[in-house]
Amino acid sequence: MNNxxxxxxxxxxxxxxxxxxxxNTYMLLSLTLVFSGVMAFIGMSLNLGHGASLVATIxxxxxxxxxxxxxxxxxxxxxxxxxxxxxxxxxxxxMLNYYLAVNPSIVSTALGGTxxxxxxxxxxxxxxxxxxxxxxxxxxxxMLVVIVAALANIFLQMPVxxxxxxxxxxxxxxxxxLYETSxxxxxxxxxxxxxxxxxxxxxxxxxxxxxxxxGVFGGDD
Amino acid sequence: MxxxxxxxxxxxxxxxxFIYPRMKHAVANAPKGNxxxxxxxxxxxxxxxxxxxxxxxxx
Numbered sequence: 001m002n003n004x005x006x007x008x009x010x011x012x013x014x015x016x017x018x019x020x021x022x023x024n025t026y027m028l029l030s031l032t033l034v035f036s037g038v039m040a041f042i043g044m045s046l047n048l049g050h051g052a053s054l055v056a057t058i059x060x061x062x063x064x065x066x067x068x069x070x071x072x073x074x075x076x077x078x079x080x081x082x083x084x085x086x087x088x089x090x091x092x093x094x095m096l097n098y099y100l101a102v103n104p105s106i107v108s109t110a111l112g113g114t115x116x117x118x119x120x121x122x123x124x125x126x127x128x129x130x131x132x133x134x135x136x137x138x139x140x141x142x143m144l145v146v147i148v149a150a151l152a153n154i155f156l157q158m159p160v161x162x163x164x165x166x167x168x169x170x171x172x173x174x175x176x177x178l179y180e181t182s183x184x185x186x187x188x189x190x191x192x193x194x195x196x197x198x199x200x201x202x203x204x205x206x207x208x209x210x211x212x213x214x215g216v217f218g219g220d221d
Numbered sequence: 222m223x224x225x226x227x228x229x230x231x232x233x234x235x236x237x238x239f240i241y242p243r244m245k246h247a248v249a250n251a252p253k254g255n256x257x258x259x260x261x262x263x264x265x266x267x268x269x270x271x272x273x274x275x276x277x278x279x280x
Contacts, residue, residue, distance in 0.1 A: 050225055051224075051225060051228075054225060054228050054229060054232070057232070058228070058232055061232070061235070061236075065239060103280070105279075105280055106280055109276050109279055109280050110276075113272065113273070113276045116272065117269055117272065120265070120268070120269075120272075121265055121269070124265050128261070130258075130261045131258075132258075132261070132262065133251060133252055134251060134252045134253060134254030134258050135251075135254065135262060136247040136250075136251035137244070137247045137248035137249075137251040139247075140240065140243060140244035140247045140248065141244055141248065143240060143244075144237065144240050144241065144244050147233055147236050147237055147240065148237065150233055151230060151233040151234065151237070154226050154229055154230050154233070170269065170273060171266055171269070171270070174265065174266055174269045175262060175266070178262065178265065210273070210276070213273065213277065214276060214277060214280045217277040217280070218277075218280040
């Protein structure tokens with residue numbers, strides 16, 4: 001027969017562990033966002049070109065795929081996540097310089113918009129405590145379709161396809177924010193470094209897609 | 222085609238190669254959502270789309 005005291009204690013331990021992962025994730029996410037912003041500012045000051053941006057992005061992805069999974073369970077994961085987010089911030093510099101030259105309100109609106117969407121979706125997932133694990137397949141298929149479309153558009157050069165891709169990214173990243181937050185709440189994600197990397201990527205992709213959409217509809221792209 | 226486009230294409234091909242097995246695993250193993258579960262995604266998504274339209278008018 002189950003002892004109610006033991007089961008209550010386990011449940012409390014589980015809630016405490018979840019809250020700790022959530023708190024650490026948001027703390028690390030805030031720090032990495034600030035660091036990434038500083039690196040983006042440095043990149044903009046140096047007037048970094050698209051070539052350097054591509055190299056920084058590839059280096060960040062190499063860290064994400066091959067280094068972070070091996071270090072995320074130790075303190076070595078902390079410098080790796082900062083290197084990963086810093087490189088992505090650096091890679092953002094040419095895009096930011098472009099949109100700031102065209103219309104600075106695009107950057108500030110996209111930044112504010114990304115923040116509001118993130119807070120809204122996180123709040124929704126945290127308060128409703130819905131389980132979004134059923135979305136994993138849909139999100140991965142959607143991501144693959146967007147990447148194939150982006151690859152095709154390198155050759156096709158169709159502005160409409162690019163715009164549709166950005167719209168799809170905003171919707172997919174919204175799903176990823178809900179999925180990752182619900183995964184932390186329900187104990188699917190127990191590593192705050194990996195959770196931070198996932199949420200950071202969602203925010204960055206959403207910010208870039210929003211800048212693109214606002215640039216097009218602002219008549220500047 | 223310049224080397225920047227070639228580099229971007231190589232990066233995207235790398236992403237496809239990396240994501241494809243994970244996608245197959247997720248599709249095969251993720252729990253299936255019912256209508257109620259999907260509404261939990263569609264409702265906030267509609268709010269996000271509405272908010273983006275508002276942002277477009279603000280720029």
